[in-house]
Amino acid sequence: MIVPARSPHPGEAADDTPGGPPVTDAVRAAVGAVADPELRRPIGELDMVRAVSVDGGTAHVEIALTIVGCPAADRIAADVRAAAASVPGIAHIDLEVGVMTPDERRALTERLRGGRGREMPFGPDSLTRVIAVTSGKGGVGKSTVTANLAASLAARGLAVGLVDADVHGFSIPGQLGLVRPDGTVPQPTRVDELMLPPVAHGVKVISIGMFLQRSAGDGPVGAVAWRGPMLHRTVQQFLTDVYFGDLDVLLLDMPPGTGDVAISVGQLLPHAEVLVVTTPQTAASDVAVRSGLVARQTGQRVIGVVENMAAMTLPDGTTIDVFGAGGGAAVAEALSHEHAEVPLLASVPLSPLLRADADAGIPGVIAHPDDPAARAIADLAAVLARSPRGLSGRSLPFRPR
Numbered sequence: 001m002i003v004p005a006r007s008p009h010p011g012e013a014a015d016d017t018p019g020g021p022p023v024t025d026a027v028r029a030a031v032g033a034v035a036d037p038e039l040r041r042p043i044g045e046l047d048m049v050r051a052v053s054v055d056g057g058t059a060h061v062e063i064a065l066t067i068v069g070c071p072a073a074d075r076i077a078a079d080v081r082a083a084a085a086s087v088p089g090i091a092h093i094d095l096e097v098g099v100m101t102p103d104e105r106r107a108l109t110e111r112l113r114g115g116r117g118r119e120m121p122f123g124p125d126s127l128t129r130v131i132a133v134t135s136g137k138g139g140v141g142k143s144t145v146t147a148n149l150a151a152s153l154a155a156r157g158l159a160v161g162l163v164d165a166d167v168h169g170f171s172i173p174g175q176l177g178l179v180r181p182d183g184t185v186p187q188p189t190r191v192d193e194l195m196l197p198p199v200a201h202g203v204k205v206i207s208i209g210m211f212l213q214r215s216a217g218d219g220p221v222g223a224v225a226w227r228g229p230m231l232h233r234t235v236q237q238f239l240t241d242v243y244f245g246d247l248d249v250l251l252l253d254m255p256p257g258t259g260d261v262a263i264s265v266g267q268l269l270p271h272a273e274v275l276v277v278t279t280p281q282t283a284a285s286d287v288a289v290r291s292g293l294v295a296r297q298t299g300q301r302v303i304g305v306v307e308n309m310a311a312m313t314l315p316d317g318t319t320i321d322v323f324g325a326g327g328g329a330a331v332a333e334a335l336s337h338e339h340a341e342v343p344l345l346a347s348v349p350l351s352p353l354l355r356a357d358a359d360a361g362i363p364g365v366i367a368h369p370d371d372p373a374a375r376a377i378a379d380l381a382a383v384l385a386r387s388p389r390g391l392s393g394r395s396l397p398f399r400p401r
Contacts, residue, residue: 023089027059028052030083037072038189038196039112040245043080046108050098057091059084064098066105066191073097109194112243118193120240122269128161128247130272131303131384132265134295136287138169138256141308142277144358145348145377146253147175151363152381154202158248161197163238164207165265166255167224167231173209176200177361185210194243201363206242208234232264239268249384257287258294266298273303275345278331280310285327292335292342303387304345305332306380312350313372322350346380348373 031052032044043049043063050062061084065073081093100108113119122130133149135142143166154160164172173185178200180186187210188195197204208224226234244250252272255261265272274295278288292302307328311319328344335342348354351373357364364374365381 021054023087024052024054026087027054027061027084027090030087031061031063031080034076034079034083036066037075037199039066039243040199043076046111047104048100054090057089058094059087059090059092060094060096062096062098064100064104066100066108067189068099070099071186071189105192109192112194112245118240120236120268121244122239122250124271128250130250130252130269131275132165132252132254132269132272132295132300133275133277134254134262134288134291135256135277135284136289136291137284140256140277140279140284140288141348142256143171143175143253144354145277145306145308146251147172147358148354148363148365148374148377149381149384150203150251151176151201152365152378153249153251153385155365156381156385158385159246160202161204161244161247161250162206163235163242163250163252164205164209165235165238165252165261167208167226167234167261168255170207170209172205172253173207174361175358176203176205176363178205178210179361187211188242191243193241195241197242197244201366204244204247206238228260231260235261235264236268254291256291258291262291262294263298266295266300270299272300274300275304275306276302276331276335277306277308278327279308279323280321280325280327281323282327282330284323285331288327288331289334292331296335301340302335302342304343305335306345307331307347309350310347345383346376348376348380 028049032042032049034043035041036043036046036048039046048063048065050064053060061080063080065076077095077097081095084090084093122128133142133146146162150160150162162172164170173179178185178198186198188197188206197206212224252265254265274292276288276292278285296302305328309323311321311325313319328347332342332344349372351364351371353368353371354364354373357367364371365378368374369378
């Protein structure tokens with residue numbers, strides 16, 4: 001809700017209504033178009049603009065931030081000043097920054113949830129494409145593929161969210177550059193029961209690593225020693241209480257294997273698509289098949305296989321198969337059946353640059369887009385972007401007039 005505007009300054013016309021003078025309307029429109037960097041929506045649409053008036057060449061603007069200590073406060077204030085100053089005839093800005101009341105925050109969270117309450121927004125009727133990236137065992141580069149795929153999809157202009165569901169072995173914050181020099185990770189901003197995820201390289205990210213904080217110099221982030229019920233609640237909360245907004249694609253970086261999280265995701269998101277990652281090595285490809293079979297048992301659809309750490313080309317033009325060859329094709333063949341063929345969507349060569357970029361917190365598709373591994377993942381993103389989730393048999397959010 002928009003709270004009543006303050007009384008005009010002495011000698012100032014009460015011109016902060018939609019029908020006010022053109023300059024006031026122009027300032028209101030410019031300020032209202034400023035985007036909240038966390039919610040990614042205009043502050044006018046979020047009812048964060050309380051009042052706008054103009055006195056001569058001075059624009060008086062009142063805005064209300066979502067919470068006390070909002071991490072985006074300085075950026076919003078600077079953007080509001082710049083927007084107001086861009087209006088012809090405005091020479092000075094008088095900006096007053098307040099905080100939403102509890103009732104205003106409740107109204108905001110209800111609006112953001114679309115009136116659904118605490119309901120998981122990625123159900124069968126959602127227009128968001130949900131892709132779970134799985135593997136049979138650890139160490140195959142699943143998280144590196146997921147982080148780079150997310151960044152590549154975002155670079156193509158898609159709205160992308162990423163849930164680091166690998167609760168015990170989380171690495172996504174580090175790979176996307178969210179770890180600060182002191183080893184801490186920015187936590188989501190909380191607006192009542194909603195969490196606003198940090199954004200890295202255009203991707204909205206949530207990870208348990210954001211909640212296991214430490215002070216600088218206090219050693220590594222603590223480990224998670226949780227069993228089934230806690231793991232289920234964590235994944236459920238990530239899907240329910242994190243405000244991703246309208247997404248084109250939601251990626252889940254799954255833990256390796258077929259344990260509790262895989263079963264929980266299958267129960268919560270039975271309509272999700274599954275991308276299986278393996279290396280060419282038989283020891284990895286054999287168990288990768290199992291992760292696809294378990295996903296299929298929950299109703300999820302295996303859309304393809306990614307072979308990571310495939311043959312690399314040396315400077316002299318020769319190739320070397322460090323982990324063997326053929327594992328990706330073998331997994332694709334094993335998961336295919338008479339009703340649906342599972343393709344090998346990408347073969348990503350072993351790449352020292354991709355590894356180094358992951359350690360540096362910059363996805364290789366951004367840092368070194370011409371690297372063969374980065375190109376392979378970018379091509380995978382292009383394939384996925386061209387094959388959106390089907391709408392057959394699903395109700396769409398449109399009502400006849």
